[in-house]
Amino acid sequence: MSRVRSAALSGVLSFSMLGLAACGSGSSDPQEGGESLSSVTIEGDQGSEPKVTFDGRLDGSKDETEVLVEGDGEEVAEGDTVKANWWIGNGFTEKEAQSTWTKDGAPQSVEMSEDILPFLRETVIGNQVGDRVVLLTSAEEAFGEGGRPDIGIGNKDAVLAVVDILGRSETVPPLDGPQGEDKKPAGWAPELVEKDGVITGLDFSTAHKPTGKLIATTLVKGDGAKVKAGQTLTVNYLGQVYDADKPFDESYSGEPAEFPIGVGQVIPGWDERLVGRTVGSRVILEIPPADGYGEQGNEQAGIKGTDTLFFVVDILGAS
Known part of the structure; x- marks a missing residue:
């Protein structure tokens, strides 16, 4: 029975x-x-x-x-x-x-x-x-x-x-930080702002203006396994609206975040651009509104429906 x-x-x-x-x-x-x-x-x-x-x-x-x-x-x-x-x-x-x-x-x-x-x-x-x-x-x-x-x-x-x-x-412990081969980022990308080795923001002074397209560039190509849809990722990240003075959200000052990827639980730009990356990677994402929070934006985070979002993401684990 x-x-x-x-x-x-x-x-x-x-x-x-x-x-x-x-x-x-x-x-x-x-x-x-x-x-x-x-x-x-x-x-x-x-x-x-x-x-x-x-x-x-x-x-x-x-x-x-x-x-x-x-x-x-x-x-x-x-x-x-x-x-x-x-x-x-x-x-x-x-x-x-x-x-x-x-x-x-x-x-x-x-x-x-x-x-x-x-x-x-x-x-x-x-x-x-x-x-x-x-x-x-x-x-x-x-x-x-x-x-x-x-x-x-x-x-x-x-x-x-x-x-x-x-x-x-078996659960593999997450990494402490990016691990792999350093890469030269694309010229359009903002520069990382760091304090005592911790990422605190993005500098857009040499970055291009948003193109309306979902794009990404690699700063570190991880030497771990490829990320698959349905896995739970462990990441550190920082998000900042284009040309804003400070981030709207980040995890570097606290604990890494965990969430399923490729199954619609995060904004579409993350699902689209993080699946297929390798564990250990550090990437910068440029995410137009359509692949972020849409026309409604995210009022709680101070994001308007016309804002382009930039993220730096460290992929520390995938299980």
């Missing part, structure tokens, strides 16, 4: 300034009056992409979780790094929204930290390696207040998630 339990999702993520770039029109009640989890047919072996058949739109107002395939591996705990694949469906439109099997089916490596998306915490933590877990919930509970409009899930939609827990990974 499958292990079945009602979902008790943790609260939605507390997104930092680097949080979700795409937001819906605000929180609202999930769609009610649809079908339950038992109306859905999910076929296929654990480890292969599931075939999902809907029998009417789903009701995401009552969370349901079920272990469809029981594994015999170790139980996953908070802080573990796991390899997993997942399939996400919109329970209102009855269409696939996202599948990590779409490209090459390679497992995603994700650390079970407080910063990961709630649907992953609910389907992975407390379950076992080898499990296939299905979750029916609301968009707000699965992804946060705005849902995921970038993959076709509005903040009122029901969400169906099928997650295969494929293994656990």
Whole structure:
């Protein structure tokens, strides 16, 4: 008999300034009056992409979780790094929204930290390696207040998630700083301002004016592994609006930041330009509004919808 339990999702993520770039029109009640989890047919072996058949739109107002395939591996705990694949469906439109099997089916490596998306915490933590877990919930509970409009899930939609827990990974300690081959940065890049060896800002006096394009230049080419979508990055970073006198956010004066990359949890420019880099790299990014916070900007950080953002990022680890 499958292990079945009602979902008790943790609260939605507390997104930092680097949080979700795409937001819906605000929180609202999930769609009610649809079908339950038992109306859905999910076929296929654990480890292969599931075939999902809907029998009417789903009701995401009552969370349901079920272990469809029981594994015999170790139980996953908070802080573990796991390899997993997942399939996400919109329970209102009855269409696939996202599948990590779409490209090459390679497992995603994700650390079970407080910063990961709630649907992953609910389907992975407390379950076992080898499990296939299905979750029916609301968009707000699965992804946060705005849902995921970038993959076709509005903040009122029901969400169906099928997650295969494929293994656990050993965690490699993050680096203390950039490590690799020094490179000459592009001429358009601002210069780093440092105090006692710590980056404190960017100097735009010799930098070009923003081009409206998403571009990057390498200061150190790391000698570590390539960053893959779905991994959790450990980075130090500093962000500054073009021609501003001081940064709007930075981590160099405190602790490095951690967040999943390539899955829509950070601004698009980060997802686009950090995936494929190597651990140990230091890069400078020029990010136009469309790849940053969009026309709405980020009022809390003092960023307008027309501002171009520059970041220096040290990639210290990927797990």
